Amino acid sequence: MSDNNKPYVIGLDLGGTNSVFGIVDANANVIAETSVKTRGHNDDAQQYVDDCVVELRKIIDQVGGLQKIRAMGIGAPNGNYYTGCIEFAPNLVWAHKIVPLAKMFSDALEGLPVALTNDANAAAIGEMTYGAARGMKNFIMITLGTGVGSGIVVNGQMVYGCDGMAGELGHVIVEKDGRDCGCGRKGCLETYCSATGITRTAREVLETTNKPTILRDIPIDQVDGLAITQAARKGDAVALEIFEFTGRKLGEACANFACFNSPEAFIFFGGLSKAGDLIMDPIKRAYDENVLKIYQGKAKMLVSQLDDAKAAVLGASALGWEIAPE
Amino acid sequence: MSDNNKPYVIGLDLGGTNSVFGIVDANANVIAETSVKTRGHNDDAQQYVDDCVVELRKIIDQVGGLQKIRAMGIGAPNGNYYTGCIEFAPNLVWAHKIVPLAKMFSDALEGLPVALTNDANAAAIGEMTYGAARGMKNFIMITLGTGVGSGIVVNGQMVYGCDGMAGELGHVIVEKDGRDCGCGRKGCLETYCSATGITRTAREVLETTNKPTILRDIPIDQVDGLAITQAARKGDAVALEIFEFTGRKLGEACANFACFNSPEAFIFFGGLSKAGDLIMDPIKRAYDENVLKIYQGKAKMLVSQLDDAKAAVLGASALGWEIAPE
Numbered sequence: 001m002s003d004n005n006k007p008y009v010i011g012l013d014l015g016g017t018n019s020v021f022g023i024v025d026a027n028a029n030v031i032a033e034t035s036v037k038t039r040g041h042n043d044d045a046q047q048y049v050d051d052c053v054v055e056l057r058k059i060i061d062q063v064g065g066l067q068k069i070r071a072m073g074i075g076a077p078n079g080n081y082y083t084g085c086i087e088f089a090p091n092l093v094w095a096h097k098i099v100p101l102a103k104m105f106s107d108a109l110e111g112l113p114v115a116l117t118n119d120a121n122a123a124a125i126g127e128m129t130y131g132a133a134r135g136m137k138n139f140i141m142i143t144l145g146t147g148v149g150s151g152i153v154v155n156g157q158m159v160y161g162c163d164g165m166a167g168e169l170g171h172v173i174v175e176k177d178g179r180d181c182g183c184g185r186k187g188c189l190e191t192y193c194s195a196t197g198i199t200r201t202a203r204e205v206l207e208t209t210n211k212p213t214i215l216r217d218i219p220i221d222q223v224d225g226l227a228i229t230q231a232a233r234k235g236d237a238v239a240l241e242i243f244e245f246t247g248r249k250l251g252e253a254c255a256n257f258a259c260f261n262s263p264e265a266f267i268f269f270g271g272l273s274k275a276g277d278l279i280m281d282p283i284k285r286a287y288d289e290n291v292l293k294i295y296q297g298k299a300k301m302l303v304s305q306l307d308d309a310k311a312a313v314l315g316a317s318a319l320g321w322e323i324a325p326e
Numbered sequence: 327m328s329d330n331n332k333p334y335v336i337g338l339d340l341g342g343t344n345s346v347f348g349i350v351d352a353n354a355n356v357i358a359e360t361s362v363k364t365r366g367h368n369d370d371a372q373q374y375v376d377d378c379v380v381e382l383r384k385i386i387d388q389v390g391g392l393q394k395i396r397a398m399g400i401g402a403p404n405g406n407y408y409t410g411c412i413e414f415a416p417n418l419v420w421a422h423k424i425v426p427l428a429k430m431f432s433d434a435l436e437g438l439p440v441a442l443t444n445d446a447n448a449a450a451i452g453e454m455t456y457g458a459a460r461g462m463k464n465f466i467m468i469t470l471g472t473g474v475g476s477g478i479v480v481n482g483q484m485v486y487g488c489d490g491m492a493g494e495l496g497h498v499i500v501e502k503d504g505r506d507c508g509c510g511r512k513g514c515l516e517t518y519c520s521a522t523g524i525t526r527t528a529r530e531v532l533e534t535t536n537k538p539t540i541l542r543d544i545p546i547d548q549v550d551g552l553a554i555t556q557a558a559r560k561g562d563a564v565a566l567e568i569f570e571f572t573g574r575k576l577g578e579a580c581a582n583f584a585c586f587n588s589p590e591a592f593i594f595f596g597g598l599s600k601a602g603d604l605i606m607d608p609i610k611r612a613y614d615e616n617v618l619k620i621y622q623g624k625a626k627m628l629v630s631q632l633d634d635a636k637a638a639v640l641g642a643s644a645l646g647w648e649i650a651p652e
Contacts, residue, residue, distance in 0.1 A: 157480070161464050166586065173582055252499075259492075259494045260493070261478070262488050
């Protein structure tokens with residue numbers, strides 16, 4: 001199963017429900033994989049780490065033992081690269097705590113180097129290491145999930161900012177006094193362009209207009225990104241209008257983002273990006289119409305090249321390669 | 327006049343009207359200075375460089391000759407760091423050209439290393455080398471002049487982007503379908519917060535309301551940033567309201583900018599920043615009210631520490647130090 005001379009890293013995609021571990025080689029092959037429920041463990045982070053390491057040891061042994069592993073990377077919500085901590089992550093059981101997870105895994109794995117960052121940054125590092133951003137020095141990764149995340153790369157380096165928490169483009173306010181956001185403010189990009197955002201748009205249209213649409217055949221609480229995508233693929237005018245609105249908001253926002261780091265690409269990942277041209281076409285049109293003339297035609301609009309099921313683990317593993325000793 | 331063992335660099339602040347040269351030591355002392363009109367020279371860039379070098383040689387000789395000079399930095403509108411060219415600068419006589427000015431000065435000065443960037447980036451490098459940003463690795467410089475410029479620093483490096491033209495925060499659209507901008511679009515930050523922007527705000531208030539204000543004692547085409555500042559200092563309610571509006575727009579924009587690189591400071595320079603608390607207080611209030619919770623209380627709001635008359639030359643010279651051979 002493993003070539004004896006090849007070094008590996010561990011990637012951990014820590015989500016609200018599952019924690020997925022992969023042992024990954026330098027060519028983005030996931031050699032072994034296991035997963036552990038994130039919840040449970042008596043709500044105790046040390047118990048969580050101990051339970052994870054029991055499972056992890058099994059796949060480490062499969063590839064030839066800990067001496068084959070160079071480092072571990074973790075992608076986690078509210079992960080702070082500088083401190084190695086998960087800080088007040090609202091969707092995790094440790095919502096009100098700062099958990100020094102990088103150190104805890106390192107201690108449990110005989111001092112293995114462990115780094116941690118937020119999931120969108122891990123996706124950006126993964127794309128740079130294995131995917132659509134290979135060779136790029138300046139790009140912006142936008143993750144379209146339950147929320148909107150981002151990872152920004154400048155001069156070939158992740159932008160972590162003064163506190164390790166930079167790159168929250170989902171919380172750029174795009175509509176003054178707009179939709180209520182979970183962050184406590186109004187009009188953030190993610191209230192329009194996340195999976196939740198497009199659902200809100202659909203409900204607004206269904207509840208405030210009489211436009212005919214096959215979306216009315218579905219119970220309103222089941223109208224989600226997937227249902228809207230399926231309707232749009234059938235040519236449903238309302239579903240297409242919802243994608244147009246969502247994509248335009250994203251394209252206009254990206255036109256502003258270009259003023260920061262003049263990226264060579266925006267790379268979209270996750271959920272809504274699966275809708276392909278339905279979302280990408282309005283993004284591109286709104287971007288071209290709104291971007292400053294000096295940036296026109298410069299940034300590519302790309303969809304992630306990473307296999308969705310493995311992307312998060314690969315992103316985390318790429319962070320592992322970044323910190324692996326020579 | 328010069329200590330024989332001390333190395334120097336040349337800084338050139340290339341403006342629409344004047345080109346100011348300074349010979350600068352490592353402690354930000356401008357040892358010698360000269361200037362040349364930017365216009366004239368038969369609209370010929372080579373003639374401009376030749377004429378400049380005649381004047382420049384005089385001050386180079388004063389400090390002990392070209393062997394004392396390590397490098398030269400140029401801050402110029404539309405300056406591209408990667409190419410060393412000034413590209414289509416609307417306010418220069420070479421508006422429709424790409425002028426490879428860094429190479430031209432280097433050729434005229436016996437191969438001296440010469441680098442060039444835009445004026446706002448030069449200001450940021452100057453602030454990092456000699457001013458309020460010493461020791462900072464992540465900050466945003468905002469220059470409030472005729473337009474609004476910016477220089478962004480991430481991980482201690484200038485953000486130049488994929489094309490050398492990154493950092494145009496004055497052209498972030500802050501008001502959809504807002505004021506017409508010289509860039510051909512609408513609602514850019516600089517249409518509200520530049521010297522020109524605050525004047526437009528004043529004229530709107532004077533022309534569309536009957537509010538009493540001492541600004542009505544001045545011919546309307548003479549109501550400029552300075553006049554508004556003087557009125558506000560006298561407690562004029564309308565002038566204070568104009569500053570409140572202008573500062574709030576800036577503070578709201580900066581709250582969005584924080585989502586990019588979580589800076590440890592925003593540093594304001596030039597024109598309007600001279601109004602001190604009149605502009606800084608509403609900036610700070612709007613920033614605190616609008617910034618994402620995780621960034622609250624992290625970024626300082628500072629005014630440049632560089633002597634205004636010398637700041638542009640110092641900024642350009644700091645770029646010279648960046649490229650000077652050991």
